[in-house]
Amino acid sequence: xxxxYPAVLRxxxxxxxxxxxxxxxxxxxxxxxxxxxxxxxxLTYRDTAFCAGWPAACRPLPQRRGLExxxxxxxxxxxxxxxxxxFYAEADFYAAHDPWGxxxxxxxxxxxxxxxxxxxxxxxxx
Numbered sequence: 001x002x003x004x005y006p007a008v009l010r011x012x013x014x015x016x017x018x019x020x021x022x023x024x025x026x027x028x029x030x031x032x033x034x035x036x037x038x039x040x041x042x043l044t045y046r047d048t049a050f051c052a053g054w055p056a057a058c059r060p061l062p063q064r065r066g067l068e069x070x071x072x073x074x075x076x077x078x079x080x081x082x083x084x085x086x087f088y089a090e091a092d093f094y095a096a097h098d099p100w101g102x103x104x105x106x107x108x109x110x111x112x113x114x115x116x117x118x119x120x121x122x123x124x125x126x
Contacts, residue, residue, distance in 0.1 A: 006033035009088045019075040020068070020092035034090070036079050069093055 003011075010016045010033060017036035030037050076089045 004029060004033045006088055006090060009086075010035060013086065015083055015085060015087040016089075017076060017079045017087070018090040018092065019079075020072040022092060038075055 006016045006018070007029075015036070016034045017038070018030055018034040019038040022030050022039040030039060072091050072093060076091055080087065080089055
């Protein structure tokens, strides 16, 4: 049968990791493909909680404060730093949509910058 790209790499000896959003109903594929599998425990944009093991063995991991994108990056940065051989890391972010906002620590970086809103910002795609 067909295998996912990460599963093929894992079978070939690569260390594999995933963090973030994972398609509901396909967790069994992720658990087989990724030795370090960290799907979200709950869907949130702030104060992210990951699982270790899935689905039946979801051991909640400590919650990371801040935006979920920063939590995903931190999870994989730490994992990558520990690798000594070939690896594959997958960061799965949400599509950007409401609620809009930023991490308070990022706001000072752009205080003097104006970002124009695109005309399609509130367009309902369908």
